[in-house]
Amino acid sequence: MPIPARYSRVLPAVLALCAGLAAPMVGPTAHAAPIARTAQPRTGFEESQGARWTSQAEEAAFLAGVDRVGGRLSMRTVGTTGQGRPLRLVRIGSGHPTANTMLLICSQHGDEPSGREACLITIRDLAMAGDSATRRFLDRTTVLVIPTANPDGRAADTRGNADGVDINRDHIALGTAEGRAMAAVIRDEQPDVVYDLHEYGATPRYYDKDLLALWPRNLNTDSAVHGEARTLSETYVRPAAHEEGYSSGTYGIWTDPVTGEPVKQVAGDGQERILRNAAGIKHSIGLLVETRVDARTDAEEQDPALNSRRRVDSQLTALDGAFRFVAERRTRVEAATGRARLAGFTDRGPVYLGGADNDPATPDQTLADPPCGYRLSAAQYADVRDELALHGVVSLPLGPRGLDGAYVPLRQSQRQLVALLLDGRAAYHLTEGQPRTRC
Template identity: 40%
Template sequence: MRAWATRAVLAMALVAGVALAPTPAGGGRGGRVPTGFERRGGTAWTTPAEERDYLRDLVAAAPGPERAGWGAARVDVTRVGTSARGRALELITVAGARSVSEPVRVLFVCGQHGDEPAGREACLKLVRDLAADRSPAGRRLLERVTVLVLATPNPDGAAAGTRATAEGLDLNRDHVAVSSPEARAIRRVLREARPHIVHDLHEFTEPTGTAATPTLYLWPRNLNVAPELRSLAIELARDRIGTALPAAGWAAGVYGEDTTGRRLGGDGDERLLRNAAALDHAVAVLVEVGARPVSALERADPGLLGRRRVAAHLVAARATLRMAAERGDAITAAVRTSRERAARGAAAVYFDGADNVPAGRGAVAPMPCAYRLTPDRYPSARVALAEHGIRVEPDLRVETAQPAGAMAALLLDPRARFAVAAAIPEPCAGGSGIAGAS
């Protein structure tokens, strides 16, 4: 067994609080209600019915407004959409008494692919542990951070155990066109809640990065992302998550790089959530946990394998929350600066490339001042423009000097890889980019 795998087995319960044996149905540690996964010792995932009961019990156990002064967390569950098969998409909010003018809003998206269940389990446990934490440190965290959780963003896929939605769509390739109800629900949360940090949880079974590394992380690579947001995302991914995971016993590496750091791909695809969320002015990060056994013990014990996958996600999630609490001022300032700059208009738009792959020839252009849609092409773009919060003038002119201006270009420019309509670019005076943009 690899040394890190041995350490991980011993550290699992201490670092992430995941029980190493089945939990009795009567309650978890301290009387807290366990998930179905915990009750079965990690041998089977929490069912949709168990998730509904679990969240109902968490909301019922949370204090009402009359106890807000006690420092206990408030838990709310709000329906934000409906899947293609009619299942509810729910947003869980965990918040405490506010002690700062602008708490950092952290959104966890816990299972875009229905056959990657460990992220969902980690998020369900995280919500309960935050709500139940009465320690001074737990209280301080929720005074500074509001936690938003989409535990089951692909409920049809989760119920069927499939990667895709019921319509056969890869949800993590639908954050530009937002053609699925699930993607529209996520977009609505991004547009209305405006999270400062978006943490996207995934699993992998095939090699996707560093050989034999059970945990991987990555930041937004799209070249249209504001540099201050990318810098903070790299700090979160590499310095925080990439440090916390090895400290807990798991080797970690950059998604898309081999053991020498050689890149295996660009991954600047704007349809991916970490890129789309960053274009919507958030510090975004991807965490991938290996779903295959990494030791003889895990091959012999499916429960151990499941608990390791959940525990690794929990370690990464808590690293994200720590950075949110400690670097809140820098994060909120970077998000604000990014939005304000976009509202003035970007100087250029990139249609290809990534921060590790140069843009191809013709893939970068001066940002047009606007795009003009024709009446026959507007219907194909109408839903996506509205869901991204992009302002459309009565004459079907879309100015790029607005917070979602970069996404407007990626949706409408004929040169964009995933455009939903071919609009007519209107250059600025002199044929250059936005005048005065910086």
């Protein structure tokens, strides 16, 4: 699969790097030209012109090849799946401490492969680009990529992991190796943007856009972070899709095919265990992006490779908008995420145990006067101490090595998350701590 010309708006190096070597990407109304072989590392998807998805052996060889010739890339293993497959984290950029950090989480659901292919292509494009604009971008931006967030599911072509668990519902409990690895990366890297790539099945007439996007709806997301996430979706990602002729909509919202008005909500709530919401609660600008799996045309019905190329191209189009967002709004992004990470030390406001930005929390879903913290027994602390640490929650052990339990104060960066993890009224709490009202 060639590099799309639209990257010239943000990453003009891509064109210079590959000039004359590849045909244009297939767009929503175009047909794909044959893909020329080049000296660049290429994915299995590219080599087959979209006839098959990149295998995991090909992914490993591809990343090693990019690493050899790209010069800007480093990799490490951040976890191992139940079936022994590595969870890789790719880092691209200068590593400068003042750089913005953008984390791409690719194909949490193993049967949604187009995001993974887009991530692999993006890794190469960034690592091998040679122009000054891309160098400046990467001097100021660290791009982190987990190219295959669910390797066991990808190998089996299943939504869940090897144990059948939907890892995009595991960002609170952290019961899976995949969820734990992602939590550790978010804790350690503190990304400004967490961008989550998925696919969806259309419901014709009401829910069949080429691309859907959704920000964190959880009410515990800092207001400035929430605002930037909506801007990322509505001012950058979706318009980028429109510029390339793709239709777009809001994930989870059916719309009237004539008026375009919302009909009903079928997904996309404020559950804290979903990555886009967990990212917002943890003070990152989260965004879920989903591209349409179903064939759009008779040609796509007859040629599955054409359908696959369109799916990957729409992911790349959306990523183009996300890169523009980071490049153009880095100061606002840094201010929003930086202030949010400090707010928990002085915040005395409510914590919400339910509701969403389009569904106000009820009184029984609202901790209007949250406790100072939660006391955990020794047994409780032993059960959840690792998960608290992976979430970046500070706990204060009581007695030697926590033999008398622990106290978890709300006065910390992850203030809202503490209550969601330890209050018995929270839907997905890890354990029921004893609220302490005297500070």
